Amino acid sequence: MKAIQCQEWGGPDKLRLVEVPLPEPKAGEVRLRVNAAGVNFPDALIIQKKYQQQPPLPFTPGTEVAGTVDVLGEGVTQLKPGQRVIGFVGLGAFAEYACAPAALATPIPDGLSDDIAAAFTLTYATSHHALFDRAQLKAGETLLVLGAGGGVGLAAVELGKIAGARVIAAASTDEKLAAAHAHGADALINYSNVDLREAVRTLTDGKGCDVIYDPVGGAYTEPALRSIAWRGRLLVIGFANGEIPKITANLLLLKGASAVGVFWGDFARREPAANRKMMFELFGWLAQGKLKPHVSHTYALAETPQALDALLHRRAVGKLVIRP
Numbered sequence: 001m002k003a004i005q006c007q008e009w010g011g012p013d014k015l016r017l018v019e020v021p022l023p024e025p026k027a028g029e030v031r032l033r034v035n036a037a038g039v040n041f042p043d044a045l046i047i048q049k050k051y052q053q054q055p056p057l058p059f060t061p062g063t064e065v066a067g068t069v070d071v072l073g074e075g076v077t078q079l080k081p082g083q084r085v086i087g088f089v090g091l092g093a094f095a096e097y098a099c100a101p102a103a104l105a106t107p108i109p110d111g112l113s114d115d116i117a118a119a120f121t122l123t124y125a126t127s128h129h130a131l132f133d134r135a136q137l138k139a140g141e142t143l144l145v146l147g148a149g150g151g152v153g154l155a156a157v158e159l160g161k162i163a164g165a166r167v168i169a170a171a172s173t174d175e176k177l178a179a180a181h182a183h184g185a186d187a188l189i190n191y192s193n194v195d196l197r198e199a200v201r202t203l204t205d206g207k208g209c210d211v212i213y214d215p216v217g218g219a220y221t222e223p224a225l226r227s228i229a230w231r232g233r234l235l236v237i238g239f240a241n242g243e244i245p246k247i248t249a250n251l252l253l254l255k256g257a258s259a260v261g262v263f264w265g266d267f268a269r270r271e272p273a274a275n276r277k278m279m280f281e282l283f284g285w286l287a288q289g290k291l292k293p294h295v296s297h298t299y300a301l302a303e304t305p306q307a308l309d310a311l312l313h314r315r316a317v318g319k320l321v322i323r324p
Contacts, residue, residue, distance in 0.1 A: 006046075050242075065087045066114040104269075115323075120286070146220055149175070154183050174190060187203050189203070218242060220241065307320045
C-alpha cells in the first residue's frame, strides 16, 4: 500500500510517499481502508520531533481517519467488516490502510460524509472534553477562544454556544474571524492588529473572561491570562504558535484562577466509557444540525506535505482532509 513516511526529523518537505506492507491488526484492533484522514496540528509537530510522543523512525503520521473496516483483530466483536467508522489511530492515518483500537473506533452515522467524519473526532472531542469536563463551562459565562479560525477553535466556538456562553473569538486574520462569526461567535478580536488584553477588557466591561480556550500558546497566553475573570479557568490545549509559554503563577493567585491541562487522546484511552458517552452526545448534536464541521480543503495522499505546510503557516481555516 501507499503511505506517507517520516524518515528523518524535519518539516513537511522531508516526508516521502512510499510503498509499505499492509499493517496487520493486533488483538483488540481493526484494520481500516482509509477513506479520509483529518489533518491536525500534532501531525505537524510530531514529524519535527516537537511533540510529547516521539516514535522511532521511520513512521507514518496522522491521527484520525474515516474508514471502512477491512479486517478484525482477535477479540473484536463490536464491529464488522464493511462498516464505516471514525478511528483514532495515534499514528498511521496518512496511508491507504491503518489499524485502530476497536475501543476508539466509532460507527459513522448514516448520511455523514467521510470528509466531515474525518474532520470531526479530534477537534470536537478535544473541545467538548475541554469545555464541559475540564472547565465546567456554564450558561451565562464568557468564553474566550484563541485561534478561533482553526479546527479546534471553530469547534470550541460552536460548543461554547451550545453551553449557553457568550463567545469571544480571537484570531490572526479577518478571514478566520469571519468563519468564527459564521459558527456563532458573539464578538471578534483580530489579535494581529489590536492589543488582546485591552480588547477583552473592553468587551467584558473590565470583568474578564470566565474560561480561556488556548490552543495557540506563545506570546498570546499571558495577555489572555491577564484578562481572566475571578475564578476563571485557563484551558491549555496546545501550542500552535510553536512556543510553550511560561505562566506567571501570581496571575492565577490574584484571580483565584486555575490553569487546566487538556489531553483528549489520553482521556479517551484512560476513560473509554466516558469518551463513548461524549461522542454519542456530539453525534446527536451533529445530527440536529447544531454542529457544522468546516472542511476548507482536501488533498490527495501525495499532497500531504502541502497540507501540513498550510497548517504550520496558519493558512488553514477550519479543517484540512487527506483523501488516500
